[in-house]
Amino acid sequence: MKKIVLITGGSSGLGLQLVQDFVSEGHEVISVSRSEEKIKKAIEKLGSTGCKFISGDISKDDTREKVSEFVRDKYGKLDVLINNAGITYLGGIEVLENNE
Ligand SMILES: NC(=O)c1ccc[n+]([C@@H]2O[C@H](COP(=O)([O-])OP(=O)(O)OC[C@H]3O[C@@H](n4cnc5c(N)ncnc54)[C@H](OP(=O)(O)O)[C@@H]3O)[C@@H](O)[C@H]2O)c1
Numbered sequence: 001m002k003k004i005v006l007i008t009g010g011s012s013g014l015g016l017q018l019v020q021d022f023v024s025e026g027h028e029v030i031s032v033s034r035s036e037e038k039i040k041k042a043i044e045k046l047g048s049t050g051c052k053f054i055s056g057d058i059s060k061d062d063t064r065e066k067v068s069e070f071v072r073d074k075y076g077k078l079d080v081l082i083n084n085a086g087i088t089y090l091g092g093i094e095v096l097e098n099n100e
Helices: 013-024 036-046 061-074
Strands: 004-008 028-033 052-055 080-082
Touching (some): 004 013, 013 028, 013 036, 013 080, 028 061, 036 052, 052 061
Parallel strands (some): 004 028, 004 080, 028 052
């Protein structure tokens, strides 16, 4: 059965792979991430899958409102939420700043 799936950070890495997997299984996928450039590249890579990419920073209230409004208006429900967006700091503790 077709599910409505929201994947944050679907324009690269693990998120992009998840978008590809859910789309190939016939689900309706929506993804949100910041860079229009990365979204364009992801769409080129995926081809015409029908995945809906929304640009915005998911840490911001206005983006979360925009995304939930879109899902509510278009589908009326959400079946799966994958909160994948994030950044990873790689390296030893000695190279990280306090705020990292
Ligand atoms: N790769 C690793 O070794 C590793 C290890 C542990 C945990 N993780 C976690 O696993 C997740 C995926 O990792 P990955 O390596 O696949 O990352 P990635 O390739 O850098 O992809 C991250 C995705 O999240 C988006 N993103 C980042 N911040 C965002 C924000 N504030 N709002 C909306 N979208 C945002 C990025 O696009 P934009 O930059 O355009 O927004 C991109 O689409 C991350 O949460 C990461 O922290 C990764």
